[in-house]
Amino acid sequence: MTEIYYTLESEVRSYSRSWPAEFVKASGATQTAADGTEYLDFFAGAGALNYGHNNPVVMEPLIAYLQSGQVLHSMDMKTPAKRKFLETFKSRILDPRGLNYKVMFPGPTGTNTVEAALKLARKYTGRQHILSFTNAFHGMTLGSLSVTGNSMKREGAGIPLTNSSKIPYDDYFDGETADFLWLERVLEDSGSGVDKPAAIIVETVQGEGGVRAARAEWLRGLAELCRRHDILLIVDDVQAGCGRTGTFFSFEEAGIVPDIVCLSKSISGSGLPLALTLFRPELDIWSPGEHNGTFRGNNPAFVTATAAIEEFWADDSFQQELAGKIELLQSRLERIAFSASGAGVRGRGMFGGIIFEDAELAGKIAAEAYRNGLLVETSGPKDEVVKLLPPLTVTREELDRGLDILAAAVAAVAPAPTAAEAAAASA
Numbered sequence: 290m291t292e293i294y295y296t297l298e299s300e301v302r303s304y305s306r307s308w309p310a311e312f313v314k315a316s317g318a319t320q321t322a323a324d325g326t327e328y329l330d331f332f333a334g335a336g337a338l339n340y341g342h343n344n345p346v347v348m349e350p351l352i353a354y355l356q357s358g359q360v361l362h363s364m365d366m367k368t369p370a371k372r373k374f375l376e377t378f379k380s381r382i383l384d385p386r387g388l389n390y391k392v393m394f395p396g397p398t399g400t401n402t403v404e405a406a407l408k409l410a411r412k413y414t415g416r417q418h419i420l421s422f423t424n425a426f427h428g429m430t431l432g433s434l435s436v437t438g439n440s441m442k443r444e445g446a447g448i449p450l451t452n453s454s455k456i457p458y459d460d461y462f463d464g465e466t467a468d469f470l471w472l473e474r475v476l477e478d479s480g481s482g483v484d485k486p487a488a489i490i491v492e493t494v495q496g497e498g499g500v501r502a503a504r505a506e507w508l509r510g511l512a513e514l515c516r517r518h519d520i521l522l523i524v525d526d527v528q529a530g531c532g533r534t535g536t537f538f539s540f541e542e543a544g545i546v547p548d549i550v551c552l553s554k555s556i557s558g559s560g561l562p563l564a565l566t567l568f569r570p571e572l573d574i575w576s577p578g579e580h581n582g583t584f585r586g587n588n589p590a591f592v593t594a595t596a597a598i599e600e601f602w603a604d605d606s607f608q609q610e611l612a613g614k615i616e617l618l619q620s621r622l623e624r625i626a627f628s629a630s631g632a633g634v635r636g637r638g639m640f641g642g643i644i645f646e647d648a649e650l651a652g653k654i655a656a657e658a659y660r661n662g663l664l665v666e667t668s669g670p671k672d673e674v675v676k677l678l679p680p681l682t683v684t685r686e687e688l689d690r691g692l693d694i695l696a697a698a699v700a701a702v703a704p705a706p707t708a709a710e711a712a713a714a715s716a
Contacts, residue, residue, distance in 0.1 A: 396582030400428025500642030558597025
């Protein structure tokens with residue numbers, strides 16, 4: 290019955306190899322396979338389903354819209370769905386945070402918004418070079434790959450990826466070297482041979498790079514460096530945004546205001562494709578049609594995005610509820626990591642990870658979790674991190690149950706801590 294996946298679909302498929310079940314239904318934090326097995330989904334569409342599967346909050350207005358005969362595809366033409374989304378995004382998201390951004394619809398995916406951000410930064414500054422960070426991931430098209438660190442994904446381009454350089458992410462040198470020392474030095478030295486970049490692009494939490502969370506003070510230092518040297522700061526909030534770290538934008542905790550922000554994944558609220566590129570009004574020097582995309586006018590996604598914002602971000606009640614779940618997730622992850630040798634906790638908010646010194650353990654733990662009804666993936670340059678992205682709407686009972694499955698998987702696969710590790714953990 291499932292032979293077609295193996296005979297016709299490309300070898301490039303990946304998630305279906307780790308999770309071979311055929312999923313037929315999904316609701317909230319649960320997916321159900323064809324044989325009736327239920328799986329707690331702590332993958333959430335790689336962060337595209339922050340509000341869970343088929344949430345009635347977004348599905349009911351979507352169904353009504355689809356049955357209404359209103360416009361589905363509109364390029365960048367005016368529609369009531371688009372107008373209502375823009376009004377809601379401004380009144381519920383931008384204005385309460387004091388953010389003055391123009392909104393661009395660059396195309397429906399994360400890599401689309403990154404490409405638009407890079408192109409705009411180069412156009413505005415007249416400079417070509419972009420700086421990005423070790424272990425960064427920004428997408429699979431050529432511009433996004435050029436600022437991505439993962440060697441396997443970069444090699445897939447098949448051509449040289451130019452006009453970008455990588456600089457050390459927070460804690461890359463384990464605190465032994467002052468942050469931004471090299472960058473400050475070369476930017477101030479006219480003889481360094483390093484051209485001033487148009488922009489620096491950063492993820493506040495590196496998802497594919499191993500769930501590495503930058504410290505707030507490091508982000509503030511980066512923003513100040515960019516300001517002093519007239520370099521645009523781009524925050525890629527494709528995966529870490531839309532509430533994943535506990536606030537709508539992941540950079541809010543650091544108190545910084547990026548010049549350009551990339552949003553996608555959960556901005557639609559439903560899993561429908563949608564992406565935004567936000568930027569300071571003075572950067573809006575585009576000519577009409579200079580950057581476009583056939584599917585940037587996804588009206589069903591405007592409808593679900595508006596519904597999600599109105600339901601979850603009209604006030605701070607959802608954010609306060611999230612804080613309790615974040616505390617539960619992080620405390621449980623600490624306990625699970627302490628139960629295994631060579632393990633540690635990574636991440637921020639509802640963006641969690643456990644890193645293992647023995648890189649092979651993470652994949653084995655994820656496989657064991659799947660066998661027991663939990664979907665979690667791995668990340669990092671060696672797939673050494675078990676990565677958790679539970680829906681933000683997960684119940685505390687579901688969160689505990691999923692973490693129980695993870696704890697059992699770690700106990701079954703990973704060695705127990707040594708006496709020295711146990712003593713250090715309890716000190």
